[in-house]
Amino acid sequence: xxxxxxRSSAVRFCPDLGDRALATARHDIVIGRWQGVRDxxxxxxxxxxxxxxxxxxxxxxxxxxxxxEAWRAAEPDSADAAVLRAATEVVRVFNRAIAAGRGAAPDRxxxxxxxxxxxxxxxxxxxxxxxxxxxxxxxxxxxxxVERRDLRGWWDELRxxxxxxxxxxxxxxxxxxxxxHGTHGTMYDFARDAAGAAPEGSALPVLVQxxxxxxxRYAAEGAKGQPVRGxxxxxxGELAVTELRRTYDRWLGGRPPGPVPLAEATELNYLxxxxxxxxxxxxxxxxxxxxxxxxxxxxxxxxxxxGQQIARWRMPSGA
Numbered sequence: 001x002x003x004x005x006x007r008s009s010a011v012r013f014c015p016d017l018g019d020r021a022l023a024t025a026r027h028d029i030v031i032g033r034w035q036g037v038r039d040x041x042x043x044x045x046x047x048x049x050x051x052x053x054x055x056x057x058x059x060x061x062x063x064x065x066x067x068x069e070a071w072r073a074a075e076p077d078s079a080d081a082a083v084l085r086a087a088t089e090v091v092r093v094f095n096r097a098i099a100a101g102r103g104a105a106p107d108r109x110x111x112x113x114x115x116x117x118x119x120x121x122x123x124x125x126x127x128x129x130x131x132x133x134x135x136x137x138x139x140x141x142x143x144x145x146v147e148r149r150d151l152r153g154w155w156d157e158l159r160x161x162x163x164x165x166x167x168x169x170x171x172x173x174x175x176x177x178x179x180x181h182g183t184h185g186t187m188y189d190f191a192r193d194a195a196g197a198a199p200e201g202s203a204l205p206v207l208v209q210x211x212x213x214x215x216x217r218y219a220a221e222g223a224k225g226q227p228v229r230g231x232x233x234x235x236x237g238e239l240a241v242t243e244l245r246r247t248y249d250r251w252l253g254g255r256p257p258g259p260v261p262l263a264e265a266t267e268l269n270y271l272x273x274x275x276x277x278x279x280x281x282x283x284x285x286x287x288x289x290x291x292x293x294x295x296x297x298x299x300x301x302x303x304x305x306x307g308q309q310i311a312r313w314r315m316p317s318g319a
Contacts (some may be wrong), residue, residue: 010314011295011307015057017265018294022054029061034071037062041080049263052130052167056266059087063095079125086121086131089114090138097141106141114138122157129165132158136171145181164202166267169194173207177214179221187211195247200254203267205247209274212240213299220302235277244274248283265294273299276313284313
């Protein structure tokens with residue numbers, strides 16, 4: 001037991017996933033300043049993957065404060081502020097839904113406010129795919145989902161700006177999941193179709209591994225704290241291993257050695273998690289090594305203690 005605790009404590013979970021510039025901006029949020037956030041997004045420019053990664057992590061950080069409102073008041077014409085405010089409104093309605101408990105109907109007016117903020121951000125920054133990803137996110141909270149034409153329209157707008165936008169695809173996958181407004185089959189069909197159409201080097205093939213996590217979460221919620229049964233081959237079955245290796249090869253296989261870009265840190269955690277759960281020593285050690293200081297608690301937390309799981313596959317110091 002002592003060994004497990006030492007291994008777990010050796011894994012550091014950085015809320016910024018190793019993004020030092022983001023960490024500086026988050027410090028500004030803590031002290032109530034918005035200028036660091038503005039400077040960060042201005043410096044990020046139209047690098048859509050990195051911009052999405054940063055907004056996705058900034059929005060929860062500002063959701064409990066008035067930082068984004070202060071920025072909007074000071075610079076009402078800032079497109080970056082509009083995009084962040086929209087993502088923040090989506091986080092806030094999810095936070096309220098979580099606090100109310102699953103099964104409670106979200107406040108429709110609050111959902112509509114979030115949607116209008118996203119549409120306003122899309123007008124303010126027409127080239128940015130992030131407002132459309134935010135719309136696909138909040139769509140899950142509508143009872144029964146949103147109108148098919150709205151969902152299709154938002155999806156088309158996202159893909160018009162970035163056809164391989166990973167965050168947007170992840171949100172659409174979750175919308176189609178059994179946890180929300182679809183089925184396991186619909187979710188896997190979407191994931192496999194998107195993975196198959198992705199260019200070499202894209203992180204999109206990891207959608208298949210994200211779908212496996214979503215299916216497991218659905219079963220875990222149904223088990224209500226009891227052991228999840230019937231999932232012995234979920235991670236290590238022939239199909240799961242084949243798809244894992246396919247993702248590894250298509251996403252990372254042809255790349256030169258070196259760290260994965262900051263924008264792909266979240267997705268890398270899903271692939272590393274899948275390899276560790278499957279017990280694939282070679283892939284698991286390689287992917288955990290790539291993680292470095294970019295380890296995130298999700299998705300590891302769904303299958304046990306995150307630190308212990310990662311530490312098990314870390315190369316020994318000096319190896």
